[in-house]
Amino acid sequence: MDLPLSGADASVGTSTLDGIKLAVARANAQGVPGGFTFAVQALDDTQQGVHNPQQGASNVRTLIADDSVLAIIGPYNSNVAAAEIPITNQAGIVQISPSAVSDGLTLGKDAAMLRRANPGVNTFFRVCTTDSRQGSAAARFALDLKLKRAYIVDDNETYGLDLANVFARDFTKLGGTVLGRDHIAPDTQDFKALLLKIKGYKPDFIFFGGTTSTGGGLLRRQMFDVGMGKLAFMGGDGIPDIAEVAKKRADGTYYTVAAPNADRLPAAKRFVAAYKARFGSDVGPYSANAYAATQVAISAIEQAIETNGKKMPTRAEVLAKIPRNAKNEVLTPIGPISFDKNGDVRKPVISLYAIRNGRSSFIEQLNLSE
């Protein structure tokens, strides 16, 4: 696998890696056909504390050079993925990302360009949703909540900017008003200057494209310092952990997650309990995604071993066993997973949560395939 494990992304990177480790440990405990065991080879794609596409590409090459590697889980970031996809595509090895959400990785002309070495073959899959699915779901949720006048802020990074773009487009299309937009600079600590400016527009809510640590947490917190504490705040699946930074001030935050309501999914509950028992900490924002991605990869490898007469399968044989339709869906903590021809999850579900009294509560979900 390839993930950012040091520097600013370390905490999400490590909790994501733990999701992978848990899935591998469980598969080994249940026994692998042919007497094989799965192992995790963890490579870090940060350089000097920043996730780095060059390092990601180099790591993927290292993994591909090792014949015993049959599938790659990762990367975490979209621009790292853009550097890796051409290489995994060329090598014909399965790659599943838990979290790279940028549309262009699987969709349209951009994705076709990334696959130009083997245009007929797609090796890149992701268990997370795309920016466009999440952004348009968020726009619908906002209007359901009677929030009509939005001010949009993003962290000016891949995930956040794309999410904010889609939200702005769909929110306007559905009849909402975008009062203004702003991007924040890296390393910003003071958001009061920005908030004072937004205050003048009198919005119903602020939509934030980004993660808790790229500014979401501080933005929500500092809203109280300029007398905007009562305003609603909304974001995507980058901010479910916002209460850890904003504490009680997180109340009034809405966020979306690309999975069915976790409370009604037994697999999700089992996963959370098993994760806590093994690592002694709460699940990270992408631990379940990583677990699911690894489950899918393991399932494909195990089936390939079976069809290959319990012998080591080739990478192409593993690729052929990736679930493509309802019949061979893999049951995961984030719902049943199979992929469409682009490599995105079929039957995506987006859920809306709100934070009340410092705790997340489920509000509604949207089935996007309908």
Next chain:
Amino acid sequence: MIYTYALVAIAACVAIERFHNRRAKTTIVLVLAVFLAVAPRFYGNDAVFSVLADAAVYVMLALGLNIVVGFAGLLDLGYAAFFAIGAYTYGMLASPQFGLHLPFWVLLFLAAALAALFGALLGAPTLRLHGDYLAIVTLGFGEIVPQIFQNLTKYTGGPNGIAALDVPTFFGHSFGASVMPYYYIALFGIAAALWLSRNLRESRLGRAWMAIREDELAAKHAGIDILRSKLAAFAIGASFSGIGGVLFAAKLALVSPDLFGFQVSVLIVSMLVLGGMGNIVGVVVGSLLLTIVNSALLPQINSLVDATFHTTVDLSNLHFLIYGAILVGIMLFRPEGLLPNRERRAELHHAGEAAADA
């Protein structure tokens, strides 16, 4: 495997530094060149040569910065800006971004020229600045350039950058997905950069730089055109990283603003200081060493340690610590760098004391 290549190269550099005999030096250089050119046929894989090609780009960058800092004594903490300019030249002119698909070979020269132009543009207004004031201005420039690339989303793809850049061709043959062409071009680039550095150092301009570095006022009185010499240092130094940027972008087939931050500028300055500033061979050693630590050792340190000591420790959250400790350790025990320039050694001490006196 990667370590074998790196160690051979470093050992050869140390040997060149130790021998005084000109013929012995030439022999070592030739043997090393032949080894690096031929050995890949027998030993190694794509992953190894990919890292080596990246390392070679960094060696080129370090050699370029060495001209500015090592030769002319102008501390530049924003060198990554020129690297970014080179990379984005390729990214914007050889990609679907504007539908322009200029050839790689043309862009190599265009990027060198553009980077040199920006080097001169930065240099011109700041030449009156001394020492650390210059350092902070270059640092500021290094912060501004990637942020401009990040903010001008329409032209540069913003934070996503530009992906799926053109694959270069050589007389109609596409490089394809192989990393070997980049490896050989980068090797050739290093050779050219070394040759150029050596000749520049011995040239009139080179002697002017040394004079300015040692004592600007005296140099002025001796009739050296300070303005032109400094501008030349900025421009020539920057052009190296323009070329490096094109190579880097073409190999990765991607440019994005987070690849050119302050940490890259710091990395390259560290390479110089670690290896031994002003000493060409030392700079090569310093940059090889740090690239290998950064791109091969640290990302794989867990599997390496576990395989060697049969443990399951997690060192990945110690990368910064290890990297920092290497920098501090080398500086405390070899303040002049691993391979200090013998001729400069006395000067440096002298200069250090002069600075302390000031």
Next chain:
Amino acid sequence: MHEFLAQLANGVELGAIYALIALGYTLVYGILELINFAHGDVYTFGSFVALGILVGLRAAGALHGAGLVLGITAALVAAILASALLNAGIERLAYRRLRKAPRLAPLITAIGVSFILENLIELWQGSAPVPFPNVIPNPQLQFGELEVGVQQIVVVALAIVTMVALHFFVQRSKLGKAMRAVAQDRDAASLVGINVDRTIAMTFLIAGALAGVAGFVGGVSFGSAWFLNGFGAGLRAFTAAVLGGIGNIAGAMLGGFLIGLLESFSTWLIGGQWSNVAVFSVLILVLVFRPSGLLGETLPEKV
């Protein structure tokens, strides 16, 4: 007008924090000609120490009534002491050996120390931002068109008191005079019987203490501490020190406030993503016309 004043107040608050950090850069630079890259991380460390004390006291239920004032004081003092000792420790272990080394060796060492500190703080507190307790009540006060929070007043007041104290210390005290003497001419200072090593150590101690104050007020103002805070804040503060004329104490304060205002107003007027670009562009422009910063003495060329 209303918004202009609000941004002005915010810029002053931000500037106060930058000024405190900038003073640490300028003091050390004045005496050693060293850009102490690790200084930003000393600030982060101070922030986390204050945060730790406050969280501990709150858990013990001690932050009520008089306990609140005592608790805040304890956190501030702890941050000052911890940062001061850390900074002096860094000087003793890493920089002292390099006094006679080539100029860039201490710089690279400082960068290395910065990486080490960032990693240690990350190991200690994790890589996600940690919330800083809201200990100072923050009702908004109205002064005509100007609306400011109590928190803002506390932050700025604390910073100004610290700066005034520093000014008198450097101008009047024996140690302050020794610091100025060593900064001017180390050899001459040692000839007149000033203990140079001790003076330099004290300078680092004071610079660290200032970073500790900054760490506390920064935590209060931003509402969180993060292991990489020191990088961004340090860069801006260092820019402030250079803008004002590095080595010059009044210059660092002026530069700090200017950078704070610049960040606030550029966010308001041209957008947050351009604030860094604005800060550095102004720096470059100022230096082109005043090569030694706003208040720096124009250095005579070496004779």
